[in-house]
Amino acid sequence: MSSILHFLTSRWGPVITGTVVGVLAPVLVMLGNPGNMGICVVCFTRDIAGALGLQRAGVVQYIRPEIIGFVLGALVAALAFKEFKPRTGSAPLVRFLLGMFAVFGALVFLGCPWRAYLRLAGGDWTAIFGILGLITGIGLGIVFLRTGFSLGRSRPAPKALGWVMPAIMVTLLVFLILVPQFGRDASGNPTGPIFFSTTGPGSQHAPLLISLAVGLFIGFLAQRSRFCTVGAVRDMIMLKDSHLLNGVIALIVVAFITNLILGQFHPGFANQPVAQTNEWWNFGGMALAGLAFTLAGGCPGRQLFLAGEGDGDSAMFVAGMLVGAGFAHNFSIASSAAGPSAFGPITVIVGLAICIIIGLTMREAVATAKA
Amino acid sequence: MNNNIETVDARGLSCPQPVMLTSKAIKKLNKGTIEVLVDSGTSRDNVSRLAKNSGWAVTVEEQSEGNYRIVLKK
Numbered sequence: 392m393s394s395i396l397h398f399l400t401s402r403w404g405p406v407i408t409g410t411v412v413g414v415l416a417p418v419l420v421m422l423g424n425p426g427n428m429g430i431c432v433v434c435f436t437r438d439i440a441g442a443l444g445l446q447r448a449g450v451v452q453y454i455r456p457e458i459i460g461f462v463l464g465a466l467v468a469a470l471a472f473k474e475f476k477p478r479t480g481s482a483p484l485v486r487f488l489l490g491m492f493a494v495f496g497a498l499v500f501l502g503c504p505w506r507a508y509l510r511l512a513g514g515d516w517t518a519i520f521g522i523l524g525l526i527t528g529i530g531l532g533i534v535f536l537r538t539g540f541s542l543g544r545s546r547p548a549p550k551a552l553g554w555v556m557p558a559i560m561v562t563l564l565v566f567l568i569l570v571p572q573f574g575r576d577a578s579g580n581p582t583g584p585i586f587f588s589t590t591g592p593g594s595q596h597a598p599l600l601i602s603l604a605v606g607l608f609i610g611f612l613a614q615r616s617r618f619c620t621v622g623a624v625r626d627m628i629m630l631k632d633s634h635l636l637n638g639v640i641a642l643i644v645v646a647f648i649t650n651l652i653l654g655q656f657h658p659g660f661a662n663q664p665v666a667q668t669n670e671w672w673n674f675g676g677m678a679l680a681g682l683a684f685t686l687a688g689g690c691p692g693r694q695l696f697l698a699g700e701g702d703g704d705s706a707m708f709v710a711g712m713l714v715g716a717g718f719a720h721n722f723s724i725a726s727s728a729a730g731p732s733a734f735g736p737i738t739v740i741v742g743l744a745i746c747i748i749i750g751l752t753m754r755e756a757v758a759t760a761k762a
Numbered sequence: 763m764n765n766n767i768e769t770v771d772a773r774g775l776s777c778p779q780p781v782m783l784t785s786k787a788i789k790k791l792n793k794g795t796i797e798v799l800v801d802s803g804t805s806r807d808n809v810s811r812l813a814k815n816s817g818w819a820v821t822v823e824e825q826s827e828g829n830y831r832i833v834l835k836k
Contacts, residue, residue, distance in 0.1 A: 400803075400807060454795050472803070472805050473827060473828065474802070474828065476801070476802065478774070478801075481774065481775075481776060536779070536782065537782075541775065541779060542776060543774075544773065544774030545774045545776075546774060546776055547801075611800075617804050617807070618807075619777075622777060622778070625778060626778065629778065629782075630778070630781065630785070630812065632811070632812070632815070634811065641835065687776075688776035688777045688778075689776075689777060704776075
């Protein structure tokens with residue numbers, strides 16, 4: 392057992408994690424999740440924002456157990472391997488903003504990097520523009536990293552701080568199970584506080600316990616293997632290090648094979664599930680997301696896993712994603728199947744400008760002192 | 763020959779900064795001893811991998827729980 396667990400921190404760790412995601416994500420689709428959305432950290436965070444009433448798009452409201460599982464699975468791994476280290480203080484407010492803008496960009500594309508790769512593996516060729524945008528955004532982030540960008544150092548924090556995000560996830564799990572309702576309006580619609588879609592993608596989900604178990608398992612594996620869908624591209628471009636990229640390639644290849652076996656591979660540009668075909672804004676949205684993720688140090692999944700390890704700064708990024716997901720629908724930023732929404736394109740441009748300002752202004756005189 | 767020891771303090775920094783700082787020190791020194799201080803298992807693994815791939819010998823000491831001193835020699 393211990394040799395298997397040790398294996399996860401070897402160069403095979405990301406490959407194993409990517410392989411597991413590649414099998415389980417299409418299986419979750421077969422069991423009820425929306426098409427090519429076995430796992431999408433941003434879409435699922437958006438659904439949670441909807442379930443909490445932070446956005447009122449009736450078709451995307453559900454407390455996704457996969458997200459809860461990601462944080463709690465990473466927590467279990469971190470506790471078991473003595474890596475639970477509460478810390479904070481590395482520009483939390485900027486991380487909150489980056490989380491918001493990452494979500495704006497990703498919801499113009501309609502998916503986070505995890506889903507971009509899964510869409511590709513399901514034959515959705517519009518994902519290609521998103522992935523090219525993602526690579527461009529990461530490339531831009533690397534330019535800032537190389538020229539001295541830093542969000543500064545975190546400091547060790549009291550143990551209690553590290554338990555905040557896991558506690559929030561347990562609370563969400565309670566809401567998911569109990570679905571508290573305070574009443575109904577004159578037309579008979581529930582008035583909340585928890586909203587679940589009855590139609591649309593929010594109503595499509597695999598059985599709760601299966602989704603939760605998959606989330607816990609992937610959260611555990613990813614904490615050990617440091618799986619990151621943005622770090623994969625970043626490290627390859629910047630350091631010529633394919634350690635994490637091998638995991639993403641495994642994810643795409645295995646998800647493609649699993650989709651073929653399950654009859655879920657439908658190649659083409661048009662009529663793909665929860666996708667839009669505008670290549671420019673698929674590209675632009677993910678360029679913004681890629682830049683924001685790179686400046687924050689990792690993909691949205693990685694932010695959840697780090698939050699599970701006790702990282703209060705990643706938890707702030709997650710909070711930014713949740714709030715941003717609310718704004719994305721309330722302000723008509725998120726795209727629909729018909730294409731970009733009224734304020735999607737302008738938000739991408741403003742978001743890029745703000746992230747570039749962050750990239751240019753956040754720096755730290757880093758000590759490389761001679762002994 | 764202590765004049766060729768470089769210390770990189772990467773504690774508290776997010777990915778990929780610990781690796782970038784180590785890479786910078788490796789390029790600058792070319793030969794000698796580099797001491798890298800990190801405070802996460804992720805940074806410990808990433809820095810060790812970079813150093814090994816660049817042909818440096820790596821020893822890791824755990825100073826206190828979750829704090830590591832990585833010594834690179836070439």
